[in-house]
Amino acid sequence: MDRIIHKRGQVAQETVDKVNAIIEEFGYKRNIMASNLALNKKFHFAIFLPKSETLEYWKSQIDGIEKAALEFSKFGIVLDYFFYDYNLASFKESAKKIMQFECDGLLFAPIFYEESVQFLDEYKKKNIPVVMIDSNISEKNEYAYVGQNAFQSGYLAGRLISFAVKNERQILIFKITREIESTSVYLQRIKGFYSYFKDHDELTNFKFSEVTLKDSGIDQLSMEMFLGVNSVFVPNSRAYIVAEFLEKNKIKGVRIIGFDLLKENIEYLNKGVIDFLINQRPEDQGYLGINYLYKKLVLQEETEKIHYIPLEIILKENYFPAK
Amino acid sequence: MDRIIHKRGQVAQETVDKVNAIIEEFGYKRNIMASNLALNKKFHFAIFLPKSETLEYWKSQIDGIEKAALEFSKFGIVLDYFFYDYNLASFKESAKKIMQFECDGLLFAPIFYEESVQFLDEYKKKNIPVVMIDSNISEKNEYAYVGQNAFQSGYLAGRLISFAVKNERQILIFKITREIESTSVYLQRIKGFYSYFKDHDELTNFKFSEVTLKDSGIDQLSMEMFLGVNSVFVPNSRAYIVAEFLEKNKIKGVRIIGFDLLKENIEYLNKGVIDFLINQRPEDQGYLGINYLYKKLVLQEETEKIHYIPLEIILKENYFPAK
DNA sequence: TATATTTGCGTGTGCGTACACGGTGTTTTT
DNA sequence: AAAAACACCGTGTACGCACACGCAAATATA
Numbered sequence: 001m002d003r004i005i006h007k008r009g010q011v012a013q014e015t016v017d018k019v020n021a022i023i024e025e026f027g028y029k030r031n032i033m034a035s036n037l038a039l040n041k042k043f044h045f046a047i048f049l050p051k052s053e054t055l056e057y058w059k060s061q062i063d064g065i066e067k068a069a070l071e072f073s074k075f076g077i078v079l080d081y082f083f084y085d086y087n088l089a090s091f092k093e094s095a096k097k098i099m100q101f102e103c104d105g106l107l108f109a110p111i112f113y114e115e116s117v118q119f120l121d122e123y124k125k126k127n128i129p130v131v132m133i134d135s136n137i138s139e140k141n142e143y144a145y146v147g148q149n150a151f152q153s154g155y156l157a158g159r160l161i162s163f164a165v166k167n168e169r170q171i172l173i174f175k176i177t178r179e180i181e182s183t184s185v186y187l188q189r190i191k192g193f194y195s196y197f198k199d200h201d202e203l204t205n206f207k208f209s210e211v212t213l214k215d216s217g218i219d220q221l222s223m224e225m226f227l228g229v230n231s232v233f234v235p236n237s238r239a240y241i242v243a244e245f246l247e248k249n250k251i252k253g254v255r256i257i258g259f260d261l262l263k264e265n266i267e268y269l270n271k272g273v274i275d276f277l278i279n280q281r282p283e284d285q286g287y288l289g290i291n292y293l294y295k296k297l298v299l300q301e302e303t304e305k306i307h308y309i310p311l312e313i314i315l316k317e318n319y320f321p322a323k
Numbered sequence: 324m325d326r327i328i329h330k331r332g333q334v335a336q337e338t339v340d341k342v343n344a345i346i347e348e349f350g351y352k353r354n355i356m357a358s359n360l361a362l363n364k365k366f367h368f369a370i371f372l373p374k375s376e377t378l379e380y381w382k383s384q385i386d387g388i389e390k391a392a393l394e395f396s397k398f399g400i401v402l403d404y405f406f407y408d409y410n411l412a413s414f415k416e417s418a419k420k421i422m423q424f425e426c427d428g429l430l431f432a433p434i435f436y437e438e439s440v441q442f443l444d445e446y447k448k449k450n451i452p453v454v455m456i457d458s459n460i461s462e463k464n465e466y467a468y469v470g471q472n473a474f475q476s477g478y479l480a481g482r483l484i485s486f487a488v489k490n491e492r493q494i495l496i497f498k499i500t501r502e503i504e505s506t507s508v509y510l511q512r513i514k515g516f517y518s519y520f521k522d523h524d525e526l527t528n529f530k531f532s533e534v535t536l537k538d539s540g541i542d543q544l545s546m547e548m549f550l551g552v553n554s555v556f557v558p559n560s561r562a563y564i565v566a567e568f569l570e571k572n573k574i575k576g577v578r579i580i581g582f583d584l585l586k587e588n589i590e591y592l593n594k595g596v597i598d599f600l601i602n603q604r605p606e607d608q609g610y611l612g613i614n615y616l617y618k619k620l621v622l623q624e625e626t627e628k629i630h631y632i633p634l635e636i637i638l639k640e641n642y643f644p645a646k
Numbered sequence: 647t648a649t650a651t652t653t654g655c656g657t658g659t660g661c662g663t664a665c666a667c668g669g670t671g672t673t674t675t676t
Numbered sequence: 677a678a679a680a681a682c683a684c685c686g687t688g689t690a691c692g693c694a695c696a697c698g699c700a701a702a703t704a705t706a
């Protein structure tokens with residue numbers, strides 16, 4: 001019986017057919033609870049993420065992951081963490097470790113585009129289910145993804161900036177990056193942002209400029225950058241840096257839109273310096289990532305490969321912190 | 324051993340203590356999979372909702388519920404539906420049936436406030452877990468709730484209406500109800516809506532008026548109702564009715580805000596007649612409702628009693644239908 | 647004191663599945 | 677033709693738990 005189901009051979013084709021017929025007939029479904037009980041197996045999930053200390057955002061992801069881990073521990077799920085610092089060398093080092101590590105599933109945040117593609121190509125031969133969170137590598141459609149559609153989030157940002165404004169507008173796209181600039185989400189958002197204005201011909205009176213700063217060179221912020229600027233789009237979670245500068249220098253009437261509910265961002269949102277934040281629900285992402293692997297491996301269900309987190313628009317008026 | 328855990332008596336206190344000590348010592352956790360396997364029990368969930376034919380919104384709720392049912396059927400979950408027409412008589416009739424029905428959990432949409440309170444009071448003595456969806460009866464905090472915070476959704480609507488508008492404003496609150504007017508969500512939303520303007524003194528130049536129509540009397544819509552009106556707030560899913568009327572009568576420049584992604588609402592959203600819709604994610608509500616009962620009864624976990632669905636603001640530009 | 651009743655506790659079986667083992671019949675090798 | 681190898685299949689045990697049964701000891705009743 002189980003020899004047929006598990007295709008372990010040792011059975012005559014004739015018998016296989018006979019049993020399969022009966023399985024069809026009675027609509028037999030294997031009881032996963034009993035199966036896993038008999039298997040008595042631990043499921044090891046590798047977690048491949050940036051260090052949570054680096055950013056509050058990743059801390060939330062971990063929170064969601066741990067919540068799921070606790071909940072699913074009764075099904076034999078065990079997590080093994082592989083953190084890396086926010087740079088390529090550290091990323092590659094961890095990648096190597098994971099290649100050697102034996103596990104049943106992988107949760108992965110492909111921050112660095114090129115290197116992630118490379119890593120996944122190599123990881124493919126292990127034939128282990130992978131779920132990406134935060135950023136998606138869309139060409140890798142054999143893998144699952146939990147996170148936002150970055151392009152659309154940029155597009156929405158465009159809409160929000162143009163909100164009820166008909167007059168001349170000068171828009172600044174403010175890029176504050178770490179070492180690497182090529183993180184995929186980030187670029188997709190900017191692409192989506194521009195797309196919104198391309199799709200709306202009536203908005204020709206909008207003018208764009210871009211500024212790029214490295215994380216290490218925040219002190220290069222200057223008043224000149226904001227000359228004549230009405231709106232600032234920060235395509236990552238660093239909107240608070242712009243907000244802080246504007247507040248300090250008493251520049252008013254500039255609309256800011258950014259991402260993620262970091263403490264600092266919320267602070268300036270409540271002060272009215274930041275106008276919009278798009279929330280990515282990082283905790284949900286983490287939870288749902290683990291949930292995907294659980295469904296895939298423990299329950300052996302086929303699940304939707306792509307789970308887009310809603311583009312949640314947070315204004316001062318609809319931010320209600322979870323108590 | 325199990326006699327102690329299940330407190331079935333028949334054990335000397337001395338032995339109980341001894342075993343409990345050892346349980347503590349080794350951190351024993353009962354294996355729910357094995358437990359349920361041995362129990363070999365079916366979990367019956369009663370579903371107490373308005374007929375899904377009445378509204379697309381409830382259809383989505385059912386979709387989510389069925390999705391969950393399919394997924395959890397392997398854990399022995401069986402659903403028993405109790406639908407009622409959108410009126411008190413039918414509601415009470417179904418309520419009676421449910422009172423007599425033997426089940427392990429109840430999913431319930433307390434549409435009619437007074438009667439729901441009454442029903443829940445009576446149902447309490449059955450000592451069966453209940454999860455409410457869509458509307459919350461907040462004083463019944465022994466029960467779980469999945470849905471939005473209705474007050475806050477009205478508050479947000481207020482914010483959206485006042486968006487970037489400094490001039491004089493005439494706001495119409497358009498109530499299209501069925502037989503009963505006292506559905507709780509609906510009133511809470513209006514309360515929240517007014518609250519926004521109360522909290523913001525600078526918005527004194529906003530004027531309000533209200534119109535109430537019964538579902539049966541839509542033909543009473545008239546041009547006069549919209550004289551001088553700049554914005555319309557529809558505190559339920561019937562925004563499309565206002566939109567249709569305005570479009571037919573070529574009244575332009577009126578901002579409409581409503582709830583729920585019904586087909587008709589989406590149609591007018593895409594046409595630009597409706598400006599905002601607040602999505603309640605009915606499918607998620609249904610799914611999460613069942614999910615709560617599953618966690619509570621099958622896994623015997625303690626879960627968050629209240630799960631607020633995000634206030635998802637849908638504009639023409641960020642509506643991306645699930646393909 | 648003998649018998650009936652209660653209380654405490656060990657054991658056995660079953661839930662539905664996985665897997666190892668051992669037995670039978672068939673084919674290949676020497 | 678005997679020995680070895682192989683393909684096929686039934687059975688037993690284990691997974692962790694729930695529950696019924698039945699035995700022994702403690703207590704109550706006659």
